[in-house]
Amino acid sequence: MIALRRGAPRRSPGSPGEVLRLLARPVILFREAFPLASFIAGRLFSMVTILFFVGLGVFGLMSLTPGDIVDTYVRSQMMMDSEFRQPDHQYTEEAIAAARARLGLDQPFYIQYATWLRRVVVERDLGRTLISRAPVLFLIRDRMINSLILNLISLFFLTIISFALGIYFSTKAGTRTDVVATVVALVLHAFPGLLLLILLQLFASVSGIFPITAYPDFPWSEAPLKFTFSYLHHILLPLIGAFLGGIGGTLRMIRATMLDQLGQPYITSLRSRGISEGRVYFAHAFRNTLNPYITSSANLLASLFSGSLILEIIFSYPGIGRLMFEAVRQEDVNLVLANIMFISFLVLSGMVISDILLALVDPRIKFGADR
Numbered sequence: 001m002i003a004l005r006r007g008a009p010r011r012s013p014g015s016p017g018e019v020l021r022l023l024a025r026p027v028i029l030f031r032e033a034f035p036l037a038s039f040i041a042g043r044l045f046s047m048v049t050i051l052f053f054v055g056l057g058v059f060g061l062m063s064l065t066p067g068d069i070v071d072t073y074v075r076s077q078m079m080m081d082s083e084f085r086q087p088d089h090q091y092t093e094e095a096i097a098a099a100r101a102r103l104g105l106d107q108p109f110y111i112q113y114a115t116w117l118r119r120v121v122v123e124r125d126l127g128r129t130l131i132s133r134a135p136v137l138f139l140i141r142d143r144m145i146n147s148l149i150l151n152l153i154s155l156f157f158l159t160i161i162s163f164a165l166g167i168y169f170s171t172k173a174g175t176r177t178d179v180v181a182t183v184v185a186l187v188l189h190a191f192p193g194l195l196l197l198i199l200l201q202l203f204a205s206v207s208g209i210f211p212i213t214a215y216p217d218f219p220w221s222e223a224p225l226k227f228t229f230s231y232l233h234h235i236l237l238p239l240i241g242a243f244l245g246g247i248g249g250t251l252r253m254i255r256a257t258m259l260d261q262l263g264q265p266y267i268t269s270l271r272s273r274g275i276s277e278g279r280v281y282f283a284h285a286f287r288n289t290l291n292p293y294i295t296s297s298a299n300l301l302a303s304l305f306s307g308s309l310i311l312e313i314i315f316s317y318p319g320i321g322r323l324m325f326e327a328v329r330q331e332d333v334n335l336v337l338a339n340i341m342f343i344s345f346l347v348l349s350g351m352v353i354s355d356i357l358l359a360l361v362d363p364r365i366k367f368g369a370d371r
Contacts, residue, residue: 040352047348054344055337056113062333063109116337127334129327136338140320144342146215147319150235151308154242159293162247166254166289167281173259182252189248197241197314210237214315238315242308250293257292261285294358 031038107115119125126136165181172178204210214237216230261267262285270280309321316322320339327335 036356040356043352043355047345047352050348051341051344052117055117055341056110058337058340059109059113059116059333062331062336063112112333116334126338129332129335136334139335140323140338140342143318143320143323146317147308147312147321148346150214150238150242150311150317150319153235154239154246157239158243158246158250161243162250162254163286163289163293165247166251166258167286169251170255170258170262171281182255185248185251185255187248188244189252191245191248193241193245194310194314196245197238197311200237200241201314204237210234212315214238214311214317235317238311238317242311254289254293257289258285261288291358294354 116127119127126140128135129139169178169181172181201212204212211234214234216227216234218227218230220227267280267285270284271277308317308319309325311317312319312322313325320343324336324339324343327339
């Protein structure tokens with residue numbers, strides 16, 4: 001007898017499923033051959049997708065706000081150009097409607113976003129601000145560099161000092177020193193960052209040791225060396241504020257992770273073999289402590305940028321956060337969208353870099369299936 005086997009019906013060579021498998025074959029082969037590269041490509045694709053929906057959401061939210069930039073101009077009696085200016089400073093409905101049409105504000109938000117996106121992708125132009133008509137890239141370039149310098153310096157010192165103190169206090173677990181450090185870290189972590197920055201500025205105003213602003217009052221091109229030393233003097237107090245605002249949570253996390261690693265069985269095994277305490281701490285426990293910190297470093301970068309908004313406003317620092325705050329107040333959608341896109345790109349890039357560093361630090365992490 002011939003046994004009949006039941007199974008799935010065979011697909012014809014031209015079926016949609018067969019075509020999809022043939023199209024996906026190069027992607028599957030590339031993923032199997034280069035797992036890390038395929039992971040990076042996937043994350044870059046997800047970054048582009050997220051940025052697209054972030055921009056769409058920004059245009060949608062800005063369209064929900066009452067009024068627009070033309071209404072702001074009218075209320076503040078600011079004239080956009082000679083065509084919009086009226087001799088008696090009275091703005092008619094026709095003039096306001098013509099100004100909205102000229103700026104494209106009479107279109108739905110998705111049409112405005114599509115127009116902005118086409119200009120950015122095709123013409124590589126971020127547009128002009130609706131207020132001063134200055135190029136957006138010209139305004140945000142220097143501001144973004146200033147914010148990056150401030151936040152990267154803060155992140156560098158926060159990382160180095162947090163690891164040093166976290167490792168040190170993990171060796172003093174249960175002692176009076178450890179209890180005092182834990183209480184201080186908890187207080188700093190719970191202390192309002194806005195109040196801390198205000199108190200630091202009041203201290204600078206009363207003592208006169210530090211400037212109350214965070215940026216020199218003369219350009220770098222005038223005296224580069226003098227500007228460098230003056231800049232370091234001006235940003236010292238804001239850096240202290242950013243450091244005190246972030247050291248509490250980071251120190252507690254590193255200390256807790258170190259204590260968790262020191263209680264693992266492999267640490268007991270290493271000590272029983274006569275390996276020195278320094279090697280146990282730095283070659284084994286410290287390396288495993290890097291994993292949660294690298295994972296949270298992208299969120300730390302995002303929190304630094306969000307916290308720098310308040311810092312830049314209080315200390316009059318010419319950064320991207322202060323520029324975005326002013327753009328939101330004036331409802332300048334081109335400038336707001338460009339700022340949010342740049343900050344979102346930096347945060348998403350930090351997430352991708354943290355994932356790559358995590359794979360390099362921990363060899364147990366794999367991005368592809370075992371073959």
